[in-house]
Structures are given as C-alpha cells and as structure tokens.
Amino acid sequence: MLNFVDSVQAAVAGIKDGSTVMIGGFGNAGQPFELIDALLDCGATDLTVVNNNAGQGDQGLALLIKEGRVKKMICSFPRQSDSWHFDAKYKAGEIELELVPQGNLAERIRAAGAGIGGFFTPTGYGTTLAEGKETRFLDGKWQVFETPIHADVALIKALKADGKGNLVYRKTARNFGPIMAAAAKQTIVQVADIVPTGALDPENVVTPGIYVNTVVKVAGSGSAAEKAA
Amino acid sequence: MSLTETSIKTSDAPLGRDDLARLVAKDIAPGSFVNLGIGQPTLVSNYLTEEQNITLHTENGMLGMGPEATGDDIDGDLINAGKIPVTELPGASYFHHADSFAIMRGGHLDICVLGAFQVSATGDLANWHTGAPGAIPAVGGAMDLATGAKDVFVMMTLLTREGASKIVDACTYPVTGVGCVTRVYTDKAVFLTGPDGVTVRETFGITLEELQELVPVPLKAAAAVGLQDQAAP
Numbered sequence: 001m002l003n004f005v006d007s008v009q010a011a012v013a014g015i016k017d018g019s020t021v022m023i024g025g026f027g028n029a030g031q032p033f034e035l036i037d038a039l040l041d042c043g044a045t046d047l048t049v050v051n052n053n054a055g056q057g058d059q060g061l062a063l064l065i066k067e068g069r070v071k072k073m074i075c076s077f078p079r080q081s082d083s084w085h086f087d088a089k090y091k092a093g094e095i096e097l098e099l100v101p102q103g104n105l106a107e108r109i110r111a112a113g114a115g116i117g118g119f120f121t122p123t124g125y126g127t128t129l130a131e132g133k134e135t136r137f138l139d140g141k142w143q144v145f146e147t148p149i150h151a152d153v154a155l156i157k158a159l160k161a162d163g164k165g166n167l168v169y170r171k172t173a174r175n176f177g178p179i180m181a182a183a184a185k186q187t188i189v190q191v192a193d194i195v196p197t198g199a200l201d202p203e204n205v206v207t208p209g210i211y212v213n214t215v216v217k218v219a220g221s222g223s224a225a226e227k228a229a
Numbered sequence: 230m231s232l233t234e235t236s237i238k239t240s241d242a243p244l245g246r247d248d249l250a251r252l253v254a255k256d257i258a259p260g261s262f263v264n265l266g267i268g269q270p271t272l273v274s275n276y277l278t279e280e281q282n283i284t285l286h287t288e289n290g291m292l293g294m295g296p297e298a299t300g301d302d303i304d305g306d307l308i309n310a311g312k313i314p315v316t317e318l319p320g321a322s323y324f325h326h327a328d329s330f331a332i333m334r335g336g337h338l339d340i341c342v343l344g345a346f347q348v349s350a351t352g353d354l355a356n357w358h359t360g361a362p363g364a365i366p367a368v369g370g371a372m373d374l375a376t377g378a379k380d381v382f383v384m385m386t387l388l389t390r391e392g393a394s395k396i397v398d399a400c401t402y403p404v405t406g407v408g409c410v411t412r413v414y415t416d417k418a419v420f421l422t423g424p425d426g427v428t429v430r431e432t433f434g435i436t437l438e439e440l441q442e443l444v445p446v447p448l449k450a451a452a453a454v455g456l457q458d459q460a461a462p
Contacts, residue, residue, distance in 0.1 A: 076368055079367040097365075102369050103372070104373075106326040123377070126407035127372060171317070175325065206325070
C-alpha cells in the first residue's frame with residue numbers, strides 16, 4: 001500500500017522500538033537527513049541501524065547514536081575523522097558493531113530484497129571478518145558464506161517520485177537507495193519533488209514503485225543550506 | 230644469477246610520491262577500467278593521459294569519474310569513495326551500490342591501486358586494520374577491491390618510519406585479502422608478487438643487493454629470470 005504523507009513526522013510515525021532500520025546514503029550524498037531527524041524526534045529506541053557509516057559530525061545518524069537510540073550498527077566504515085559520537089559509544093561499550101565489508105553489505109542487502117537465503121563470496125576469505133563462517137572452494141577460489149540483511153524499515157532519499165511511487169535518483173546519491181528499498185518491509189522515501197504519474201520515463205525508473213510504501217516531499221531535499229531554509 | 234645484478238636500477242635516487250604515481254599511471258594499459266584507492270593511489274589520476282582512455286570507477290556508484298570538483302562544479306550529490314566532490318566525464322554512468330560492487334567482485338575491473346601497511350611474499354595484503362587494542366575497525370570496500378580486481382597494485386613506502394620493511398614473509402597485521410597483490414610500487418623498487426615469491430622489476434637509487442639487505446624475503450631480479458615487464462619505462 002502506497003501512502004503520500006505531508007510531513008516527515010507522519011512518515012516515520014509507525015517505526016517501533018527494537019526495529020531494524022536501513023538508512024541510505026554514502027557520506028552526505030543520499031542521506032535522508034530530514035527523515036532521520038524525524039526518527040530522532042519520534043523517540044523510537046533500541047534500534048539496529050544499517051548504513052555504510054556510523055554517523056558524521058553532529059547531525060543525522062550521529063545524533064541518533066549520541067542519544068542512545070541505536071543498540072547496534074551494521075556498517076562497513078564507522079571510523080571517520082568526525083565520527084566522534086559513534087567512537088565514544090563504542091569505546092564505552094554502549095553500542096554493538098557488526099563490521100561488514102562494503103560489497104558484502106550491499107550484496108547482503110540485495111539478497112534480502114531478492115529472496116536469496118545466502119551466498120558464497122571470496123571477499124573476506126582468510127580475514128578476521130570471516131571467522132566462524134562456512135567456507136567452500138568454488139570456481140577455483142575459497143569463498144565465504146554470507147547471509148541476507150533484512151530490515152523492518154528503510155529510510156532513503158530519491159530525487160523524484162511519481163504517483164505510483166516510482167523513483168529516480170541523482171548522481172552518486174543513488175548508492176544504497178534501490179537495494180534498501182527492496183530489502184525492507186516498509187520503505188519510506190523523501191524526495192525533492194513528486195511528479196504526476198506518467199511524467200517519469202518508464203525507461204529511466206530506477207526503483208519501481210512496488211518497493212515503496214511511503215513518500216514525503218521535502219522541499220529542496222538535500223544540502224545543509226537548503227535544510228536550514 | 231647474481232644478486233649484484235644492477236641493470237634493473239632505473240633511477241639514481243628513490244622515487245617521490247608523484248614520480249611513483251607517474252610510473253603507476255604509465256604502467257596502466259590503454260582502455261583499462263581502474264579503481265584508485267583513497268590516499269596516495271588517488272595521485273595516479275593526475276598522470277593518466279587522454280590517449281590512455283582509462284575509465285575510473287568509484288565504488289559509491291560511478292564509472293567515468295573525472296577530476297576533483299572546484300568552485301561552481303562542486304555538487305553534494307557527486308562525490309567519490311573518499312567523499313570528495315568530483316566531476317563526471319562524457320560517457321559516465323551511475324549505478325547502485327550492489328551493482329557497483331558487482332563490477333568489482335565480478336572481476337570486471339582491470340586494476341585497482343591500493344595503499345598498504347604490509348604485503349607478504351605471496352601477495353597477502355594488510356591495509357584495513359592495525360589490530361591495535363581499542364582501535365575502531367573500519368573496512369569499507371578494501372576487501373572487495375583486494376579480491377575482485379584482475380590486478381591489485383599496491384603503492385607504499387618500502388619502509389615504516391622505524392625502518393622495518395613493509396614487504397614481509399607473513400603479514401603481522403590483520404590481512405585484507407590472501408594472495409591478491411600482483412605488484413608493489415615503492416619509493417625504492419617495484420616488486421612483482423605471486424605464488425612463486427617476490428621478483429624485483431626495477432630499483433630506484435639502490436642496488437638489488439642493498440635492497441635485499443632491507444627486505445626479509447628472498448628477491449629475484451626480473452631481468453635475470455626473463456620477467457622484465459613490457460610496460461616498464
């Protein structure tokens with residue numbers, strides 16, 4: 001069921017304590033900042049968050065972590081020059097970390113959306129990140145068994161949605177959006193613009209509306225300057 | 230074969246970072262699809278020529294990446310894996326993260342160039358984690374790049390600040406990939422690594438004999454074993 005809502009608060013209202021939440025974005029590109037802010041305000045806690053990083057600076061996911069709402073992070077690259085809120089929680093033992101090679105993160109998310117129960121990949125073989133996992137010698141290489149990552153909710157950002165929930169993205173802001181949309185039970189999308197059904201060229205649709213549940217328009221959805229306006 | 234073989238010394242002085250980047254760029258075959266890691270490998274892009282027709286991949290979802298963006302060209306939606314604003318070249322394409330890593334993991338990239346803490350005699354790579362107690366681990370795409378590209382080039386200084394060789398018999402840092410590195414470009418020499426051990430293609434400001442004193446694994450001279458790389462300058 002596809003809903004168009006008027007506010008980011010309404011968009012995230014159904015997110016329950018203990019949920020697994022995928023959050024799109026790589027760096028600031030494609031991060032649904034307004035939806036994350038609304039998630040912070042709605043008070044949901046005890047969350048498992050799936051994102052490439054673990055928050056930067058004093059905004060978005062970093063604040064969710066700072067406020068103690070995140071019990072576990074599943075990500076590939078938590079440590080950055082400005083990931084001080086995650087660093088503090090991690091060093092205090094107040095947040096769990098599942099560190100996943102970035103390609104495994106993407107493929108495990110994709111697998112969840114595609115109904116795949118797991119897959120073998122050479123990535124990580126012989127490393128500490130593959131410890132305890134099943135391995136097989138396939139196609140001339142040692143490979144490691146990896147399982148899908150499912151989520152209750154995905155929060156993503158796209159450029160435009162049409163009336164059917166079809167999405168198009170912009171440049172490298174696409175990143176995790178399409179695969180997270182498919183992997184989550186409920187996909188909530190913030191877009192800069194909602195266009196009439198038929199206005200998107202079907203050849204150019206990146207995420208078909210079947211994967212989308214809730215759409216909210218956030219004016220100028222993007223840069224910090226636009227956010228402040 | 231004598232270790233006093235000096236014909237592979239191609240420069241009287243060690244190479245600086247830019248000279249090394251220039252050498253790596255020259256060694257990349259025309260038409261290649263290449264991923265340059267964060268840090269020193271990024272310098273290679275400064276020396277790729279138009280005639281080489283190289284397509285750069287960035288793992289956050291783009292082929293055909295152009296130079297770093299400046300001024301009005303800076304666009305928050307167009308960044309590289311280091312989260313630096315970049316530009317797009319004619320013929321560029323965008324794709325989602327799983328497709329981007331399928332390009333890598335599916336063996337479609339010809340070369341990736343990475344930095345490293347250590348490389349073992351058989352091409353094991355350590356570049357993601359020092360393993361120090363209390364260090365927060367972060368891996369990003371390093372393990373995918375190490376195992377996915379057809380050729381994995383490493384760029385690094387040969388010695389640590391303490392003077393220890395980063396080419397080692399076996400990595401003491403946690404490994405990123407096993408037997409994946411094919412070449413190591415350092416300030417003192419270019420090494421070819423593989424199941425048969427380490428071959429020195431050329432040296433800079435040092436003889437093979439002097440190099441052997443620094444590196445704790447047996448070194449062979451490329452010229453002497455007939456492995457002189459065709460692409461060498």
